[in-house]
Amino acid sequence: MQSFELDKTDLQRIKSALEGNDADLEKILNEYHASEIAILFEKLPQEAKEKIISILPADFASDVIAEMDEEHHPEDILINLDPEKRTEIVEELDDDVATDIIAQLDEDEQQEILDDLDHEDASNIRTLLSYAEDTAGGLMTTDVTTVNIGMNKMEALDAVIKQSEEQEEFYTIFAVDDNNILQGIVSLKNIIKSRHDVMIRDLVVTEFVHVQADVDQEEVARLIQQYNINSIPVVDEHMKLLGRITVDDIIDVMQEENTEDILKISGVSEDEELSGSWQDAVKSRLPWLVINLGTAFLAASIIRSFDDTVKALPIMSAYMTIIAGMGGNAATQALAVTVRRISLSDLTDNQAYRTVLKELLVGMINGASNGLIVLLVALFYDANPMLGLVLFLAMTGNLLIAGITGASIPLILKRVGIDPAVASSIIITTFTDCFGFLLPLWVASKLLL
Amino acid sequence: MQSFELDKTDLQRIKSALEGNDADLEKILNEYHASEIAILFEKLPQEAKEKIISILPADFASDVIAEMDEEHHPEDILINLDPEKRTEIVEELDDDVATDIIAQLDEDEQQEILDDLDHEDASNIRTLLSYAEDTAGGLMTTDVTTVNIGMNKMEALDAVIKQSEEQEEFYTIFAVDDNNILQGIVSLKNIIKSRHDVMIRDLVVTEFVHVQADVDQEEVARLIQQYNINSIPVVDEHMKLLGRITVDDIIDVMQEENTEDILKISGVSEDEELSGSWQDAVKSRLPWLVINLGTAFLAASIIRSFDDTVKALPIMSAYMTIIAGMGGNAATQALAVTVRRISLSDLTDNQAYRTVLKELLVGMINGASNGLIVLLVALFYDANPMLGLVLFLAMTGNLLIAGITGASIPLILKRVGIDPAVASSIIITTFTDCFGFLLPLWVASKLLL
The missing domain is CATH 3.10.580.10 (CBS-domain)
Structure with missing residues (x-):
């Protein structure tokens, strides 16, 4: 088959064919690869999917079911099928695929399906159902030569x-x-x-x-x-x-793990489905935002404790947001590199030590470079060399802290058995925000007041 | 072979064997899988690696070379080998692997290696060298049945x-x-x-x-x-x-692409090697930080333009950093989900539209929830209900903007042919910072002054 992109025409064709007779529908469906029909299923109503599966021959139908993403609930089709047809389809499925789908059903429904299967398939699937989904047992097939x-x-x-x-x-x-x-x-x-x-x-x-x-x-x-x-x-x-x-099972695992890494590092719960509902998204993200709000109050309390400095130097109010923000950006860079390294291989103590040292150095250099730019702005725009010096020192210090924490926090979390992608960014933002306000205000209170 | 973890003992064993005679060294090396020797190579000096490759039989040596990560430069070993041994090793390599390694060398060195090979291997590798590395041609092997x-x-x-x-x-x-x-x-x-x-x-x-x-x-x-x-x-x-x-070639590609995605979304150049030098890290990250500094000045200029408001209400100085920071966090969440969706499959116009709508809704709800907390703090801690109202409105507005931009900017970039992971987070932070300062200050200037 030519590898082609599905478009609205394909969906339209199948939708109209669904109005006609079964023989014509089956003929049209035969022009598609099972994985393409699985994709088209994402846009079809439940009854249409059930009709298509029921008229397709069992081997083709089982391929379509197998290709469906679990987000789109192949088990809902299976449970509503005529029992005889369902048994045929399940017996055609690789037992690891059948297990993953059946595992989504209630115990009663699982029983109903397994009772109809031949003894060997039923016993294989029962065995596989006993393993946790994200382990080697949950991933394997028992169809082995x-x-x-x-x-x-x-x-x-x-x-x-x-x-x-x-x-x-x-x-x-x-x-x-x-x-x-x-x-x-x-x-x-x-x-x-x-x-x-x-x-x-x-x-x-x-x-x-x-x-x-x-x-x-x-x-x-x-x-x-x-x-x-x-x-x-x-x-x-x-x-x-x-x-x-x-190996083809592993590809899916890797994409899944990588999705989780990207989500977790961005403060999204790993369980959030990419195309899930807004309710799920709120449930997955609001807790992280509330924790972040708590740490933001912590950072803001630092500003409050320098009330006199802010009143005397309102210009600091703008500059310190720049320093805190830049710290956050630099920390995110160090964090991403370190989290990814950890997820690809374990680091020895020595490698971990050198990683932190490297990020310290990178943070200091990037901090001094950006500090220099801010110094020049303060010099030429505000005509205030001492303010420039304060900002230079604060920027260098905060990006140095960003580098150290961006590298060390995920390494420490990993050592104590916490997933480094989950909590790192909140802890690190807290550091860079707090020091982003503390450093310029404290240095300013010493040098400028 | 048992799958076991390599530790310092293994490295020590091989280091001492390197001092002894070749036969004993070979016997010890034979206890390891080629990929394990490739990992041990990361901690051995260049001469040791060349010695090991030169005493191993060509088929084993070629497996070790093939398993070496390109970050650790297998081509440097190859080019220093005795030409006869080198030819044997290269002929044992799959031609796609040989090509990837040879491609790292100067044209003169490439020529030197290819001239010694038999006609068929040389011609296959020459063909493969002509394809760009990250295309199907660069990935394929010509060893095909x-x-x-x-x-x-x-x-x-x-x-x-x-x-x-x-x-x-x-x-x-x-x-x-x-x-x-x-x-x-x-x-x-x-x-x-x-x-x-x-x-x-x-x-x-x-x-x-x-x-x-x-x-x-x-x-x-x-x-x-x-x-x-x-x-x-x-x-x-x-x-x-x-x-x-x-498919095994594809696994490596996927890990590589996923590493790039995580780095790019965090403002790190995709070329930065995870275990590269600090000089490379500075080169890869400083440009992004300087661009970020530019956008931070833009946001800070908003604070400056509300100088009177800040002077009259120094407390705003602390609160607006909270609102800007929370906007950044919420936008990062929406961005991560959207970028990952785009990288796993193309979205139709309708899916894109619904994604933005969903994120708008999620942003508004999460904004109102966090806004409510801030309102309560202003009410009970600052005893200032009007301030609470200002902060509630600003928080809701900024997280709504965060949701819209977090979803729409990567989708727009994708449509105009720019990699959505690269530029999205800078553009989005600019929005949430600017509105994070503008909204509370502007609303405050209307309601509180």
Whole structure:
């Protein structure tokens, strides 16, 4: 299929086809990729989606369901379908995908769906439902090709081909013993290429990366990325093979984790859906704003305590907002670089120490540079060299503090087990605001009054 | 291999082994995965790295080179190696990896390496060097398995196996005609499963996603993610097959793009390396800070123009910093959500319109909520109900403006072809600072003076 952009015409076409007969509708739907229909679903009413899924053949319908974003609730379609059709669709789904969708339903509804499935699918999905969603167990599929290390080439090839019927992909093959204990990995290429009398035992690679079911998905993503592998086996504590995670699952995890990082660093709750309702947005953001308001009062109380200075030098009122604001900007820069470094790899003590030192230096230099500009403005615009000196010192000091806190706060939070992206920016803004007011007012009270 | 954490012991072990004889060193190195040695390299001096690469067998050495982060300059090792060994290593590298490394060298040095390679590798790398690094062409490998649609099963299987010698992965197979024009994709599974007399022609899937060599890597990542495919063929304008891009390449692209997004939204140049020098950091961040200083002067000039109000009501000086700061925070929230939405998918006009409307509403509600708190403080702490009213109105107004600008500025920038992450936060802070001072001072000058 040509990769093309969906537009209003496509939506219109399907909407009109929905008025006509089922055969014509199915013909039109067949021109689209399942993922495109999933995108069009975002703009169709619930009844239309249910009608489309019910007239599509089960394998195509299951692809569409699988491609739907969980934000758009594929489970709502599934639960309203004719039970026979629903069973067909669920059995076509990869069991990890089916699990994610079914997990969104009430326990009664889950039961209703699982009772209709064949024994193996139902038991696989029940197992997967027992893992937490954001762990390796919640991410893996149990559709995994295995060969016994006691098989010879033709037996193995037969087994692989037999199992491949069920699967999209069968390239990475895991070798297990009679007790399903993982012995290593073997590539299909090597099986096909080997002589007829070779045993899998002789072909297997016994050094390989694997994870246990409770490993965090971020760690799985890091391993897959670090080792450049296409799939990773999931095992229990006795190395019994439970399933595998493929790289395409990891891509979604990474986008999700990255979205969370960007939101958290900006003071938005990680649970806020990007295209969620305004009610959700208020619920996710208002608490952070109220905390920020508290810290803003703290900063403002500093201004109040220098009431005499402000009255005597009303011009400080404008300049100190510049110094506080610039501190916030510089701190945000240092924070972004540090948070991103932490999220890509763990830093050693020495690396952490050098990061803070670097940001201190960068803050001081950037502070002095901007301080110089402000000094020149005070000199030529206000004709007040002492004011210039006060502002230069305050700007340099505040950006130095911005650099130190921007780098050290996320590192400290990480060490004590708090997500550095969440709380960092509030703590740091508090520092740069407080010092942004304190430094110019205090230096001014010493040098100018 | 067990997935384990590297620590100082590992580094120490290798450092002491470097003092001993080569055989012992090689034995110790063999206990590590290539990607682990690449990580240890980050802490070793240049001579040590060159020594290790020169004593490792070429296939292992090339894996280490391939796993090195480009920030740590694998090309510096390559260029100093004995030419014979270097040629062996480069020929072992996937040609897309070799290209990325060689691209970092001077033209003379590139020539020196390419002249020693066999004709095919040299010509592949020369072709790849001609594409821009962040395009599909720059990302793809030319190691691609093909079968002719005129082949029968055994011929195809033979061809696949023959080509697979050169490759890590040979699962997705592309079917071409006599002129190397891409006809479709065929799965190895289907070839193996089919009867002996079946033609590839009958097995090929003619609907598939493909990209041209100049498509941006972000778009390639989006396609691979959208269609959940493991590799994507790269073609020229006549559908002639040029190569393929695999999903593991895309993971790195995504991490890179996400790092850029987080940095840009925080006012850091996207070129700044996370673990770069302080000089680079100053160069990357100072320009943004100076621009910010300009906009801060703009905001401060508003305070100056209300000199009389500030003198008559010095208390405003503290409160207006709260209102400006809260506007900045609320705008950052709206900005993060909108920028992330844009980077994950294009918004239709209608979606864009509804996004701005939603953020307007969220801003107004959050503004009124925080405004109410400030009103109560003014009422009970300052015993000044009119001041409370002024602050309530100003807070609500500024957070409403924050919501509108936070959502609309990135959408507008995107439409006019400017990267929304780059300039948005500066423009938006300018709005929230200016209105954060203007609104309370102006309303106060009307109601309180």
